[in-house]
Amino acid sequence: MTTAPGKPGLTVSPLAVPLPKLGPIAGVRLAIARAGFYKHERPDLLVMAFDEGAACAGVFTRHGVGSAPVDWCKASLKSTGGQNLRAAVINAGNANSFTKTAGVEAARRSAEAVAGVVGCRSDQVLTASTGVIGVPMDASLIEAQMGAVSHGLAPDRWPEAASAIMTTDTFPKAAAATAVIDGRTVTIQGIAKGSGMIAPNMATMLAFVATDAAVSPEALKAMLTPATIRTFNAVTVDGDRSTNDTCLVFATGKAGNAPIADAADPRAAAFAAALEAVLLNLAQQLVRDGEGATKYVEVRLTGAVDDASARKLARTICESPLVKTAIAGEDANWGRITMAVGRADEPMDRDKLSIRFGDLWAARDGAVAPDYSEAAMSAYMKRQELLITVDVGVGAGSATMWTCDLTHGYISINGDYRS
Amino acid sequence: MTTAPGKPGLTVSPLAVPLPKLGPIAGVRLAIARAGFYKHERPDLLVMAFDEGAACAGVFTRHGVGSAPVDWCKASLKSTGGQNLRAAVINAGNANSFTKTAGVEAARRSAEAVAGVVGCRSDQVLTASTGVIGVPMDASLIEAQMGAVSHGLAPDRWPEAASAIMTTDTFPKAAAATAVIDGRTVTIQGIAKGSGMIAPNMATMLAFVATDAAVSPEALKAMLTPATIRTFNAVTVDGDRSTNDTCLVFATGKAGNAPIADAADPRAAAFAAALEAVLLNLAQQLVRDGEGATKYVEVRLTGAVDDASARKLARTICESPLVKTAIAGEDANWGRITMAVGRADEPMDRDKLSIRFGDLWAARDGAVAPDYSEAAMSAYMKRQELLITVDVGVGAGSATMWTCDLTHGYISINGDYRS
Numbered sequence: 126m127t128t129a130p131g132k133p134g135l136t137v138s139p140l141a142v143p144l145p146k147l148g149p150i151a152g153v154r155l156a157i158a159r160a161g162f163y164k165h166e167r168p169d170l171l172v173m174a175f176d177e178g179a180a181c182a183g184v185f186t187r188h189g190v191g192s193a194p195v196d197w198c199k200a201s202l203k204s205t206g207g208q209n210l211r212a213a214v215i216n217a218g219n220a221n222s223f224t225k226t227a228g229v230e231a232a233r234r235s236a237e238a239v240a241g242v243v244g245c246r247s248d249q250v251l252t253a254s255t256g257v258i259g260v261p262m263d264a265s266l267i268e269a270q271m272g273a274v275s276h277g278l279a280p281d282r283w284p285e286a287a288s289a290i291m292t293t294d295t296f297p298k299a300a301a302a303t304a305v306i307d308g309r310t311v312t313i314q315g316i317a318k319g320s321g322m323i324a325p326n327m328a329t330m331l332a333f334v335a336t337d338a339a340v341s342p343e344a345l346k347a348m349l350t351p352a353t354i355r356t357f358n359a360v361t362v363d364g365d366r367s368t369n370d371t372c373l374v375f376a377t378g379k380a381g382n383a384p385i386a387d388a389a390d391p392r393a394a395a396f397a398a399a400l401e402a403v404l405l406n407l408a409q410q411l412v413r414d415g416e417g418a419t420k421y422v423e424v425r426l427t428g429a430v431d432d433a434s435a436r437k438l439a440r441t442i443c444e445s446p447l448v449k450t451a452i453a454g455e456d457a458n459w460g461r462i463t464m465a466v467g468r469a470d471e472p473m474d475r476d477k478l479s480i481r482f483g484d485l486w487a488a489r490d491g492a493v494a495p496d497y498s499e500a501a502m503s504a505y506m507k508r509q510e511l512l513i514t515v516d517v518g519v520g521a522g523s524a525t526m527w528t529c530d531l532t533h534g535y536i537s538i539n540g541d542y543r544s
Numbered sequence: 545m546t547t548a549p550g551k552p553g554l555t556v557s558p559l560a561v562p563l564p565k566l567g568p569i570a571g572v573r574l575a576i577a578r579a580g581f582y583k584h585e586r587p588d589l590l591v592m593a594f595d596e597g598a599a600c601a602g603v604f605t606r607h608g609v610g611s612a613p614v615d616w617c618k619a620s621l622k623s624t625g626g627q628n629l630r631a632a633v634i635n636a637g638n639a640n641s642f643t644k645t646a647g648v649e650a651a652r653r654s655a656e657a658v659a660g661v662v663g664c665r666s667d668q669v670l671t672a673s674t675g676v677i678g679v680p681m682d683a684s685l686i687e688a689q690m691g692a693v694s695h696g697l698a699p700d701r702w703p704e705a706a707s708a709i710m711t712t713d714t715f716p717k718a719a720a721a722t723a724v725i726d727g728r729t730v731t732i733q734g735i736a737k738g739s740g741m742i743a744p745n746m747a748t749m750l751a752f753v754a755t756d757a758a759v760s761p762e763a764l765k766a767m768l769t770p771a772t773i774r775t776f777n778a779v780t781v782d783g784d785r786s787t788n789d790t791c792l793v794f795a796t797g798k799a800g801n802a803p804i805a806d807a808a809d810p811r812a813a814a815f816a817a818a819l820e821a822v823l824l825n826l827a828q829q830l831v832r833d834g835e836g837a838t839k840y841v842e843v844r845l846t847g848a849v850d851d852a853s854a855r856k857l858a859r860t861i862c863e864s865p866l867v868k869t870a871i872a873g874e875d876a877n878w879g880r881i882t883m884a885v886g887r888a889d890e891p892m893d894r895d896k897l898s899i900r901f902g903d904l905w906a907a908r909d910g911a912v913a914p915d916y917s918e919a920a921m922s923a924y925m926k927r928q929e930l931l932i933t934v935d936v937g938v939g940a941g942s943a944t945m946w947t948c949d950l951t952h953g954y955i956s957i958n959g960d961y962r963s
Contacts (some may be wrong), residue, residue, distance in 0.1 A: 152653055187889070205751065213675065222879075222882075223882050223894070223897075223907070223910065223911065224878065224911065225895060225911050257879070258879030258882065258883070259878070259879045259882070259907070259911070259912050260912075345744035363865040363866065364864075364865065445783075446782040446783065446865070446950075446954070446958070447782065447958055450955055450958035450959035451958065451959065452959075453959040454958070454960055457958075459678065460641075460642065460676070460677030460678045463641075463642050463677065463678070463897055464677070470606070475642070476644060478642075488642070488678065491644050491914070492642065492643065492644050492678070493643065493678050493679075495572075529956065531865075531959070532795075532955060533952050533955050533956075535865070535869070535955075536869055536872065536950065536951060536952050536954075536955055537952075539865070539869035539870065539873070540869035540870065540871075540872040540873035540875075540950070540951065541873055
């Protein structure tokens with residue numbers, strides 16, 4: 126079940142990685158059910174339940190058409206202050222987005238149903254939905270599963286959970302890491318879904334991370350926000366962005382460390398690094414499951430005026446259809462990279478621009494590299510995982526982003542409805 | 545010759561339009577030659593010569609890696625003040641971009657060679673190049689054709705000129721219009737090339753327009769700049785932008801109208817409208833020749849806070865891979881349009897958002913339209929030319945943009961080098 130694709134007939138990405146070993150996280154129980162948002166037999170409902178006292182922080186889509194479940198989460202995190210969150214209810218198959226007041230009602234009913242199972246207020250339950258946009262979501266399908274959820278809650282269901290939230294994903298995604306706080310080993314473990322920044326009728330990047338560490342909501346948020354910039358916001362498949370993107374981190378505190386109340390606490394550094402490692406691993410798996418992807422590409426941008434400028438330059442390279450199709454064609458077409466760099470409208474020095482593929486120089490100081498070898502370059506471009514390093518020669522700003530190629534597979538997945 | 549594709553083996557776009565009838569423009573002579581930037585037999589060199597006294601205005605790429613010929617044009621228009629330009633030399637097959645000092649030298653030598661033929665200073669000659677980026681351009685190939693150019697200059701070569709500048713274009717592009725100034729009919733006629741905002745190794749949008757009207761350089765520039773926003777800057781194929789984009793307008797003054805010295809002159813209005821009509825026709829032909837295009841799409845964005853915001857919203861829709869693949873699949877996937885609108889980061893009201901395909905409402909006031917008909921929508925989506933109207937419900941700003949779909953053809957043209 127854990128490797129079943131979210132949608133029948135999808136071929137598993139050639140860039141897929143195996144699901145890592147996922148143990149329990151103290152204070153977290155999971156239940157999986159089938160609400161029936163899909164016609165075919167598959168789990169499509171995940172409930173995460175937390176023991177009393179779990180802290181939570183979240184980051185959400187900045188999309189102008191944010192969905193009802195995102196609005197619900199924001200309101201809940203505000204009313205609770207991120208303290209004592211007790212559950213999250215997540216469904217695949219309907220994004221509950223662009224559904225107006227009916228959508229607000231469906232999110233509320235989902236949260237209330239789970240609150241009844243867990244025994245808490247509804248604002249202690251967070252919501253997330255992924256799937257088709259603009260179709261009213263039938264909350265009774267979720268309510269009808271509360272008996273199964275109540276009986277099913279168990280600490281060892283992480284692999285099933287990773288599968289239950291998939292839509293057009295071709296493989297389930299999870300990551301785990303540990304850190305030491307006060308001599309105690311804490312675990313951070315998460316699952317994610319997404320294939321394309323937004324998949325077709327099936328929207329959304331979702332990620333749910335839990336840790337047994339004791340961390341305050343404020344410290345969690347202060348670590349999550351910058352880490353998101355370097356992880357989920359540093360990957361792109363097609364530049365399209367979902368109405369429902371959600372990343373929630375829950376800290377149960379069961380590891381028994383003295384709580385980290387402030388991200389500036391020196392004890393927080395190891396935890397923050399492990400959290401970021403988990404987020405990065407999950408984010409990179411999204412790229413590995415990019416729709417139609419056959420190449421996994423890391424773009425390192427250096428020499429920009431500052432890091433924000435470097436990110437914009439790197440993003441423009443990563444989202445350029447011409448760069449992405451060249452990579453699909455195993456063509457070291459550095460002219461297209463100069464084009465992308467130039468259209469980013471960021472400071473750069475044309476006569477210092479340098480581009481490398483792996484260790485091979487393509488361009489150096491604004492012209493083709495003197496030692497450019499087409500044979501060596503062609504051999505490099507045949508690899509499944511590529512590194513492109515670009516220096517724009519005006520400063521010390523840098524950024525790294527990850528993307529995939531743009532192939533016939535992307536067109537087929539997203540455009541071949543009627544053919 | 546006029547319908548020969550710029551590159552062998554290309555299939556003519558299904559959206560192609562026939563070359564219009566192109567007469568001479570008084571004061572303009574054209575010569576076509578083969579410099580040899582292509583291995584196969586085809587014209588790749590165009591020289592436009594103007595009688596004494598032609599005014600000129602230009603708009604150029606805002607690309608950070610502007611090419612040597614663009615730099616040359618900017619310097620020439622500055623030193624001449626746009627007065628008495630005598631020629632333009634345009635080659636296909638080498639963009640002379642990212643070529644450093646060798647590129648500057650090649651542009652200078654090209655201009656000097658043509659200045660020798662026409663009998664003028666080299667800064668009275670403008671340059672434009674399109675083709676492969678990063679390969680030093682051999683100016684001697686152009687110099688060697690000056691005898692042929694000198695003998696070939698003639699007023700009736702406009703159709704051949706439209707073909708000579710093609711790269712990956714699948715059909716030659718031209719447009720003409722007339723206006724009445726002081727009771728005299730003036731003609732505005734232009735040619736353009738481009739297939740994709742930037743084509744692969746073959747870069748660039750180029751457009752050359754000539755009129756027999758008498759218009760000062762200042763007035764010409766004052767009319768050209770805003771018209772460009774609503775024409776060339778209102779079309780997009782893949783969002784990628786060239787290092788060489790150039791649009792030059794020459795006014796010979798041979799029609800004999802009293803010169804228009806100021807764009808605010810009431811006599812300028814009819815001329816400005818005709819100029820914009822020519823530019824729009826050329827720009828729309830670029831979309832019709834979009835790489836792999838099978839659908840021609842007009843997006844009308846209304847209800848934005850202002851026109852600039854409307855343009856950004858329209859552009860985001862037009863460049864969204866998910867919107868473009870849905871159109872290719874003849875799928876009226878309005879959920880993807882809401883997604884694109886939302887990620888434009890512009891003011892909009894989710895609960896007032898309305899979307900129409902032709903006259904058919906897909907969404908109205910933030911939810912699926914009550915009279916939505918899948919059958920009617922599917923029938924509409926099968927058309928080759930589509931109109932999508934989106935209202936974001938917050939103001940009176942509007943914009944119209946044109947784009948094409950994203951198909952397997954685009955991937956094949958840009959990515960199938962090694963397969």
